[in-house]
Amino acid sequence: MNVGIIGATGYGGVELIRLLENHPAFHVKEVYSSSQEGEELSNSYPHLVHKNLVLKSIDPIEIKKEVDLVFASTPSGVSSKLIPSLIDAGIKVVDLSGDFRLKDKSLYEKWYKKEGADADYLSKATYGLSEWFQEDIQNSDFVSNPGCYSTATLLGLAPLMVEGIIDESSIIVDGKSGVSGAGRSHSPLTHFSEMNENLKIYKVNEHQHIPEIEQTLSCWSGQVKPITFSTHLVPMTRGIMTTIYATIKEDCETEHIHKKFTKHYEDCKFVRVREKGTFPFTKDVVGSNYCDIGISYDERTRRITVVSVIDNLVKGASGQAIQNANLMMGLEEDAGLKIVPIYP
Numbered sequence: 001m002n003v004g005i006i007g008a009t010g011y012g013g014v015e016l017i018r019l020l021e022n023h024p025a026f027h028v029k030e031v032y033s034s035s036q037e038g039e040e041l042s043n044s045y046p047h048l049v050h051k052n053l054v055l056k057s058i059d060p061i062e063i064k065k066e067v068d069l070v071f072a073s074t075p076s077g078v079s080s081k082l083i084p085s086l087i088d089a090g091i092k093v094v095d096l097s098g099d100f101r102l103k104d105k106s107l108y109e110k111w112y113k114k115e116g117a118d119a120d121y122l123s124k125a126t127y128g129l130s131e132w133f134q135e136d137i138q139n140s141d142f143v144s145n146p147g148c149y150s151t152a153t154l155l156g157l158a159p160l161m162v163e164g165i166i167d168e169s170s171i172i173v174d175g176k177s178g179v180s181g182a183g184r185s186h187s188p189l190t191h192f193s194e195m196n197e198n199l200k201i202y203k204v205n206e207h208q209h210i211p212e213i214e215q216t217l218s219c220w221s222g223q224v225k226p227i228t229f230s231t232h233l234v235p236m237t238r239g240i241m242t243t244i245y246a247t248i249k250e251d252c253e254t255e256h257i258h259k260k261f262t263k264h265y266e267d268c269k270f271v272r273v274r275e276k277g278t279f280p281f282t283k284d285v286v287g288s289n290y291c292d293i294g295i296s297y298d299e300r301t302r303r304i305t306v307v308s309v310i311d312n313l314v315k316g317a318s319g320q321a322i323q324n325a326n327l328m329m330g331l332e333e334d335a336g337l338k339i340v341p342i343y344p
C-alpha cells in the first residue's frame with residue numbers, strides 16, 4: 001500500500017519515514033510540503049540521502065491518485081484547514097495534530113487559542129488511543145492521533161478508571177518531556193543555551209492536553225473531575241515520563257492493583273507492566289513503540305503512584321500513527337513496529 005506524508009520536513013514526518021523503512025506493507029510513495037515543493041527531503045535531513053524523496057505540493061486530487069493513506073504531521077491550526085479536503089477526496093487520514101481530538105469545538109478554541117475545525121469533520125474523527133479504542137479505529141477512515149503526554153497519561157490511568165478504584169477528583173499528573181516534543185522550529189523554550197542544564201516548567205494549568213485527557217477519562221467513568229496536570233521540559237532529546245498520583249477509594253493492596261494492570265494489558269503488544277515495585281526510565285522505551293508502566297501503592301496515604309514512559313516521537317506520535325494505520329488497513333497491529341528500544 002502506498003502512503004504519503006504531509007509535513008515530512010518536521011520531526012513527526014521524518015520519524016514516520018524512519019519507522020516505515022521496515023514496514024512489510026506500507027511504502028512511502030510521496031512526501032508533501034507547503035514550503036519546500038520540488039526540493040529533495042535530504043536537503044533538510046542528510047541522514048535520508050539514500051531515499052531520494054522529492055517534496056511535492058499538497059493537492060488533494062493528486063494525493064488521491066498517488067496514495068492509499070496520508071499521515072498529516074502538520075501543526076495544530078493547519079490540519080483543521082487541510083484535512084477536510086482530503087476526507088472529501090476519499091483519502092484515508094491519520095492526523096498527528098491536536099485539531100480533531102476534542103469533540104467540542106469551543107473547548108478546542110479555549111485551550112489551543114485558535115479557530116477550531118468544522119464540527120462535521122470533528123464528528124468523523126476517531127480518537128486513536130490504539131489499545132483502548134481498537135474496534136473504532138479498525139472501522140475508521142479518519143483517525144486523530146492522541147497527544148504525546150495524553151498517551152502516556154491515559155495508558156497509565158485507564159485500568160484505574162475502568163476498575164473504578166480511584167477517587168476521580170484526586171488525579172494529579174506530573175509530566176516531563178524531551179525537547180523533540182516541541183518540533184523542529186526554533187523557540188525560546190527550546191533554545192540550547194536556555195534549555196541545556198536547565199529544568200523548565202511550562203504551560204502550568206494551561207496545557208492543551210488537559211481537556212483531551214479529561215474527555216477520554218470520561219469515556220471510562222461518569223464521575224470525571226478536572227485534573228491537575230503540569231509539564232516540564234527536560235534537557236534530553238526524546239522521551240516522556242508522566243508520574244500520576246491518585247487516591248484509592250477503599251483500602252487495598254499493591255498486589256491487587258498490580259493485577260488489574262496486568263489483566264488489562266496482558267494482550268497488548270506495546271504496553272509492558274513492570275514487576276511490582278519496579279519503575280521504568282525513559283531510556284527503556286526510546287526508539288520503540290512501547291509504553292512501560294510501573295505502579296506503587298502507599299498504604300500510609302492511600303495514594304497510588306503510576307509511572308508511565310513513552311518515546312514522544314514513537315508511541316507519542318509517529319509509532320502510534322502507524323499502529324492506527326495498521327488497524328485501519330486490517331494489518332497486524334505491530335506491523336513495522338517490532339523495534340527494540342535504543343540502549344544506552
Ligand SMILES: NC(=O)C1=CN([C@@H]2O[C@H](COP(=O)(O)OP(=O)(O)OC[C@H]3O[C@@H](n4cnc5c(N)ncnc54)[C@H](OP(=O)(O)O)[C@@H]3O)[C@@H](O)[C@H]2O)C=CC1
Nearest residue numbers: 007009010011012033034035074075096097181183184317
Ligand atoms: N514532536 C512530538 O513529539 C509530537 C508532535 N505532535 C504533533 O505532530 C504534529 C507535527 O509535529 P512535529 O513534526 O514535531 O512539528 P514540526 O514543527 O517539526 O513540523 C511540522 C511540519 O508541518 C509543516 N507545516 C507547517 N505549516 C504548514 C502549512 N501551513 N501547511 C502544511 N504544512 C505545514 C512544516 O512542513 P513544510 O514547511 O515542509 O510544509 C513542518 O515541517 C504537530 O501537530 C504536533 O503537535 C504530536 C505528538 C508528539
Ligand SMILES: CC(=O)N[C@@H](CCC(=O)OP(=O)(O)O)C(=O)O
Nearest residue numbers: 076097098147148177178181182
Ligand atoms: C516539549 C513540548 O513542547 N511538547 C509539546 C507537545 C506536543 C504535542 O503533542 O502537542 P499537540 O497537542 O499540538 O499535538 C507541548 O507541550 O505543547
